[in-house]
Amino acid sequence: MLKIIQTATRRGFLKTINSQRSYLRTFLSQAYYCNEVWDSRLNSPLLQKVNLDGLYYELDQGFQKTRRISPVDVDIFANALKDDVFIDELLDLVHKLRLSPDTGNTLNSTSHAVVRTLLRNDKVKELLQVLDDRLNYGVFLDDYTANILMDKFWKSKDFAAGCLVASQMMLQEDLKHPVTVNLALLHCYNYLLKPGDWLEMPQPEEPEEEVKIRVNYIRNPFNDEHFDLREPxxxxxxxxxxATRDRNDSLHNSLRIIGLALFGKEELVKKEMEARKNTKLIKQVVQLLPDDNPFKADLTQLELVSEDVQTILEKQLTESIAVTSEKDIANQCSLFKQWENERLQALEEQKKRLHTLERLAEVERMKKELSEKEEKLWFFENEEKIELEIEEGTAAIPTRQTKEKKTDEDYVPPEIIKTHN
Structure with a gap:
């Protein structure tokens, strides 16, 4: 009897562990994250000797004076970070670089370093805000960074954050990688199953007092239905x-139709339904539409089939990872090495430019000194020429004209008599 109880207890314990593992499961392997290869960048002599505090002060002071900041210096700062001590300084430098005329020369590794640093230090809110504010930070995702972000958010069951990452790839019109597409579908499906809190991006602060500004004309409200989208x-x-544009099966057609319905495109919904009239829609997908959506009543009246959508999406994701994982890892490790070479090359080019500017400034200084010496040595021979130049310079200075007062020659001033009190 005791043995039976122990066996049952052990099975219950193992069941609990398995359920926890299922909850903590990620689709991407640890090798996909390339953490060891990424951390090896810190072995570079260039990054080892960086004083982050001093570098930030120098870059900040330089920007205050010239409104310019070096992209390679910002990249070095971003890649030299090891913890969360200088995260605020990092975001400040990335923002300053965006305001600088040199923002077009931003190195490819800078965005990757910012994403990695914020993700590793669990700064999820800051990361999503930076990604959403592309104008002020200029941090953009690629397939690889989008994949590791959505995989991390899947582990924490933060489907809203996963949808925000997927939407960034949609806004960049770059939803093509099979792993990225399947992760995006999985997050969007699970978010619609149980909508959570959507991260509200900070709005510009309103002035305390009413400020009136004169403008030439008032722009009419405009929404491009792309970058201006704010409704979850x-x-x-x-x-x-x-994400379902290039697939033509029951699941992807169903997801595409409800996607267009959520987007509010009546004509496109009708067009898709007409084009896919021979394809049965999936009941579990159609039910994701809110009750107040005007298309739900029409879709629910169609002949629908039942499918285990979650299992299908997870299977498709697993299959796509098996096909592309090794290639993605190899490409990313190769990029890490390429970025290191680009950083060193950019630094050498910057040194050459600074050296050239210093030499030009030195030449101008020497020319000025020689001109002054020549003027002193040949002063008496060129005395008349110098005096002429002085006179011409004096004549060139505008003199203040004063109104001449007319005087009366017959004018007699009054006689002043001292009186005694």
Whole structure:
């Protein structure tokens, strides 16, 4: 009897562990993250001798004076970070670089370093805000960084954050990588199953007092239905529509139609339904539409089939990872080495430019000194020429004209008599 109880207890314990493992499961392997290769960048002599405090002060002071900042110096600062001590300084430098005329020369590794640093230090809110504020930070995702972010958010069951990452790829019109597409679909599907809190991006602060500004004309309100999207349902809907564009089966057709319905495109929904009239839609997908969506009543009246959508999406994701994982890892490790070479090359080019500017400044200084010496040595021979130049210079200075007062020659001033009191 005791043995039976122990066996049952052990099975219950193992069941609990398995359920926890299922909850903590990620799709991407640890090798996909390339953490060891990424951390090896710190072995570079260039990054080892960086004083982050001093470098930030120098870059900040230089920007205050010239409104310019070196892209390679910002990249060195971003890649030299090891912890969260200088995260605020990092974001400040990235923002300053965005304001600088040199922002077009930003190195490719800078965005990757910012994403890695914020993700490793669990700064999820800051990371999502930086990604959303592309104008002020200029941090953009690629397939690899989008994949590791969505995989991390899947582990923490933060489907809203996963949808925001997927939407960034949609906005960049770059939802093509099979792993990225399947991760995006999985996050969007699970978010619609149980919508969570959507991260509200900070709005510009309103002035305390009313400020009136004269403008030439008032612009009419405009929404491009792309970068101006702010409603969660429309963002998720357009992401679903973009992620299912190249697939033609019951699941992807169903996801695409509800995506367009969430996006609010009546004509496109009708067009898709007409084009896919021979394809049955999946009931579990159609039920994701909110009750107040105008398309739900029409879709629910169609002949629908039942499928285990979650299992299908996870299977497709696993299959795509098996096909592309090794190639993605090899490409990313190769990029890490390439970025290191680009950083060293950019630093050498910057040194050459600074050296050239210093030499030009030295030449100008020497020319000025020689001119002054020549003027002193040949002063008496060129005395008349110098005096002429002085006179011409004096004549060139505008003199203040004063109004001449007319005097009366017959004018007699009054006689002043001292009186005694």
């Amino acid at each position: 349902q429309k963002i998720v809907g357009k992401t679903l529509a973009a």
